[in-house]
Structure formats: C-alpha cells, structure tokens
Amino acid sequence: MKGKDFLSITDLEPDEVSQMVSKAREMKNTGVPRLLDGKTVALIFEKPSLRTRVSFEVGVQQMGGTCIYLSPMDIGELGVREPVSDVARVLDRLVDVIVARVFDHESLATLAAETDIPVVNALSDLAHPCQALGDLITMSEVKGRLEGLRVAYIGDGNNIASSLALGCASVGADFVIAAPSDYHVPSDAWEEARRRAFEKESLLEWVEDPKRAVDGADVVYTDVWISMGDESEADERRRVFSQYQVNEDLMELADGGAVFMHDMPAHRGEEVSEGILDHKSSVVYAQAENRLHAQNAILTELLLR
Ligand code: NVA
Numbered sequence: 001m002k003g004k005d006f007l008s009i010t011d012l013e014p015d016e017v018s019q020m021v022s023k024a025r026e027m028k029n030t031g032v033p034r035l036l037d038g039k040t041v042a043l044i045f046e047k048p049s050l051r052t053r054v055s056f057e058v059g060v061q062q063m064g065g066t067c068i069y070l071s072p073m074d075i076g077e078l079g080v081r082e083p084v085s086d087v088a089r090v091l092d093r094l095v096d097v098i099v100a101r102v103f104d105h106e107s108l109a110t111l112a113a114e115t116d117i118p119v120v121n122a123l124s125d126l127a128h129p130c131q132a133l134g135d136l137i138t139m140s141e142v143k144g145r146l147e148g149l150r151v152a153y154i155g156d157g158n159n160i161a162s163s164l165a166l167g168c169a170s171v172g173a174d175f176v177i178a179a180p181s182d183y184h185v186p187s188d189a190w191e192e193a194r195r196r197a198f199e200k201e202s203l204l205e206w207v208e209d210p211k212r213a214v215d216g217a218d219v220v221y222t223d224v225w226i227s228m229g230d231e232s233e234a235d236e237r238r239r240v241f242s243q244y245q246v247n248e249d250l251m252e253l254a255d256g257g258a259v260f261m262h263d264m265p266a267h268r269g270e271e272v273s274e275g276i277l278d279h280k281s282s283v284v285y286a287q288a289e290n291r292l293h294a295q296n297a298i299l300t301e302l303l304l305r
Contacts (some may be wrong), residue, residue, distance in 0.1 A: 004305065005112040005119040006298050007105075009129045009166035014196050017170035018146065021136045024290075024297035028137075032296045035303040036065025039096040043069045044087075044111075045122070046077055046102050047228045051264065052122045052130070055292040056099050063299065068095065078107045088114035097299065103229055118302040120295075125159060125229060126186065131263050132163035133294035135221070136171060138287045142259050143218055147172035147200075152217035152254065154178050154210045155244050155271055156237075160223040160263050162189035165204065169196035174203035178213035180240050210244055217254040220281075221261040222246045222271045238270065247273035251281055259283045 002011050012020060041060045043053060057067050078084045078100075084107050091098055092115040102108055105124040112119040121129055140146050151168050153161050157179045165185055168175035175193070177185065184190070184206060197204040207213050214220050225241040226234045251260060260281045268274045277284055 001301055001305065003112075004116070004302065006129060006302060007108050007112060007119065007121045007124075008127045009132055009163050009170060010192055011129070012170070014170040014199060017133070017136070017167060020133060020294075020297050020301065021140055021146070021171070023301075024133070024137050024293040025140065027296055027300070028293040032059070032062050033300060034064035035300060036060055036063035036096070039065045040094070041065055041067050041097040041099060042091050042095040043067050043122070044075055044078070044098065044100040044102070045070065046072055046075070046100075047123070048072075049101060049122070051288050051291055052101060055295055056122065059292050059296045059299065062296065065096070078102060078104075084110040085114045087111070091115065092117055097302070118299075120298065120302070123159060125227075126189070127163045128159045128263070129163045129167075130291060130295050130298065131160060132167035133298065134290040135164060135261060135263070135287060136167050137290040137294055138261065138283055139173070139219055139259075141286070141290075142283055148202075149173040149218045150176065150203075150216055150255075151219040151221060152176050152178065152213040154213060154220065154222045154246050154250070155241060156223060156225055156227065157183050157185035158223060158227050161185050164221065165189060165193040166196065169193040169200065169202060169204055172200035172202045174205075176203070176205045176207060176213045176217070178207050178210040178244065180208065180244075183240065210246075210250060211253055214250055214254045214258075217258050219259055219261055220246060220251060220254050223263055224265070224267055225271050226267075241271070245271060245273060246276055248276065248279065251276070251279065261287055264288060
C-alpha cells in the first residue's frame with residue numbers, strides 16, 4: 001500500500017492487487033482479526049447505498065468496531081455546510097477510520113490530505129476501488145485464475161469501468177471495454193491501466209461494438225447507464241447506450257463458460273435484459289457478498305500499517 005489511504009486501485013502496486021485478492025479469499029475462510037476493537041469508523045455517504053453501507057457495517061462489526069453512519073441528510077453535500085477540510089480535521093480527532101462515498105473525488109483527496117487516519121473510497125465520480133477488488137475476488141473464485149482471463153465490460157466508461165480496467169490490468173487479465181466514443185474511461189485511469197497492462201503483458205482495448213468485446217470473453221460485465229449524479233443526462237444516455245444492453249443473445253457470443261457480472265443496482269430493461277441477473281451465467285450475488293471480504297482485507301492492511 002503506497003500511503004495511509006485507499007482511494008484508488010493505484011494506491012496498490014500491481015502485484016499488491018493480486019496479493020490483496022489472495023488475502024481476502026483467505027480471510028473469507030479463516031475470519032477477520034479484531035483490529036477495530038474499541039474503535040470507530042465514520043461512514044460518510046453523500047449518495048444512497050445498499051451493498052457498500054451494509055458490507056462496511058458488517059465488516060467493521062466483525063472486526064470489533066462501531067460505525068457512525070452520516071447520511072446525506074446529516075452531512076449534506078460535502079463542502080456546502082462547511083469546508084471538507086473542517087469535516088476532515090474534526091473527524092480526525094474523533095474517529096479511527098473514514099469511509100466516504102462522494103460526488104467529487106476531490107473531496108476524498110481533501111479528507112485524506114487533512115487527516116492522519118485511513119480514508120477509504122466507498123465510490124466517487126471517478127473510482128470504486130472496493131468494488132473492483134471484490135470483482136477480482138469473484139472472478140478468481142469462479143474462474144480459478146485471473147491472469148489471462150478476458151473481461152468484457154459493456155457500457156459507460158464510468159467509475160466502475162475505470163477501477164475495473166485498473167484492477168484487471170494489475171493482475172494480468174485482458175480488459176476490453178465496448179463504449180460509445182464520448183463515454184470512454186477518463187484518460188488518467190486509462191493511461192495508468194495501459195502501463196500496468198504493458199507490464200503484465202495483458203491486453204487493454206476499447207471498441208465500440210459490444211459483440212466484438214464479448215467474443216471469447218470469460219467475464220461479461222456491465223453497469224448502469226445513468227450513474228448517481230448523471231440524472232440530468234438520463235434521456236440522452238438512454239439513447240446513446242440503447243445498443244449496449246447485456247442480454248441472453250449477447251451472452252451467447254461469449255465463451256461457453258462465461259459469467260455475467262454487475263456491481264448493482266441493476267436497471268432491468270436498460271443495461272440488462274429482464275432475466276439476465278437470474279441467467280445461469282450470473283454471479284451477481286456472490287459478487288455482492290465479496291464486497292465484504294475485499295473491504296475486510298483493505299481495512300486490515302490499512303490498520304496494520
Ligand atoms: N456507476 C454507478 C455505480 C453504483 C454502485 C454510480 O456511480 O452510480
């Protein structure tokens with residue numbers, strides 16, 4: 001781990017990503033150390049959450065700690081009621097870890113810079129690294145390996161796509177995104193993913209045609225077309241992405257044993273067909289559970305530093 005915080009997959013060196021996956025899988029079997037005994041974790045959520053909030057609360061409890069959940073109602077948008085730096089300096093005095101879901105990734109950077117305690121990204125506009133780690137755990141469980149897998153991501157080059165591209169590149173899995181040209185992964189994340197893929201001799205590719213992306217894929221992954229914060233562009237996005245639905249026909253074009261993944265919440269009838277979450281290839285609920293194990297491994301690593 002490069003620093004005291006986990007804001008992006010890039011806070012881990014490429015080899016540390018695989019190590020974190022192995023560690024999480026091990027802790028899934030053996031249980032977690034009680035490193036949070038008598039400690040408090042602040043969960044700041046500017047946006048709604050089911051999986052992230054519950055998995056962090058459960059994980060913190062398993063590690064012996066207590067959570068204080070600060071909802072959008074309590075804290076409002078960071079920086080509006082009071083400067084993010086003031087929130088950071090106050091929490092630094094009172095709690096032991098900050099987990100935050102924010103609109104603007106910069107707020108996370110400020111929380112991290114203004115505190116001595118670990119800050120964990122629970123989703124920002126740019127990244128969702130805990131999700132990507134959980135996804136890699138799921139892939140390694142269901143496919144028995146990560147290196148050499150072909151992961152096809154269909155849809156918006158958003159926070160999920162960025163972290164997944166970085167995660168796959170770090171572990172030597174091929175990553176192909178099918179997205180319209182204006183909805184590509186932001187260049188910072190893409191260039192770093194390219195560097196990592198080069199180092200691991202894996203493939204990193206952007207195509208426009210979803211059929212091309214899923215050809216021979218071991219994993220077919222998608223996320224919503226309208227992320228939290230994109231609501232004002234909803235109509236335009238539904239139009240642009242209308243050919244990017246993952247459905248039974250598209251899954252047919254992937255490898256015979258391919259699995260379907262989605263970070264959820266899923267919008268049936270938009271990025272996914274009605275039945276795909278219940279398709280024989282779907283591993284979405286195992287994927288949701290693995291958020292817990294990924295985060296437990298991350299918290300353990302941060303607390304033992
Ligand atoms: N891209 C989605 C992910 C939700 C977990 C969003 O940011 O809303």
